[in-house]
Amino acid sequence: MTMDLSEFETQSPPRGPRCSIHSAYERLSADDRVKLTEALSRTKDTPQYRRIKNIEIAKWLRDRGVSISPMSVSRHRRQECACDDRPE
Numbered sequence: 001m002t003m004d005l006s007e008f009e010t011q012s013p014p015r016g017p018r019c020s021i022h023s024a025y026e027r028l029s030a031d032d033r034v035k036l037t038e039a040l041s042r043t044k045d046t047p048q049y050r051r052i053k054n055i056e057i058a059k060w061l062r063d064r065g066v067s068i069s070p071m072s073v074s075r076h077r078r079q080e081c082a083c084d085d086r087p088e
């Protein structure tokens, strides 16, 4: 039996405006972009590395002129943001 699960698709986060992490990528230098991607990937699921906290990423971005809250970082990490082509 084929179940119609399209009602889940309508629950996707709305497209654009992009989340703050996405706009951060547009403002960072190439080197910093690579660093940010790496930092975002270091969560509790990567025990071989030290976990990078949301607040640490938010502060690091603020030092680079990007205003962002730890909540936005967290939302992006959980893929609950509006990014549709999330840089990884």
Ligand SMILES: [Zn+2]
Binding pocket: 019, 020, 021, 022, 075, 076, 081, 082, 083, 086
């Ligand atoms: Zn995002």
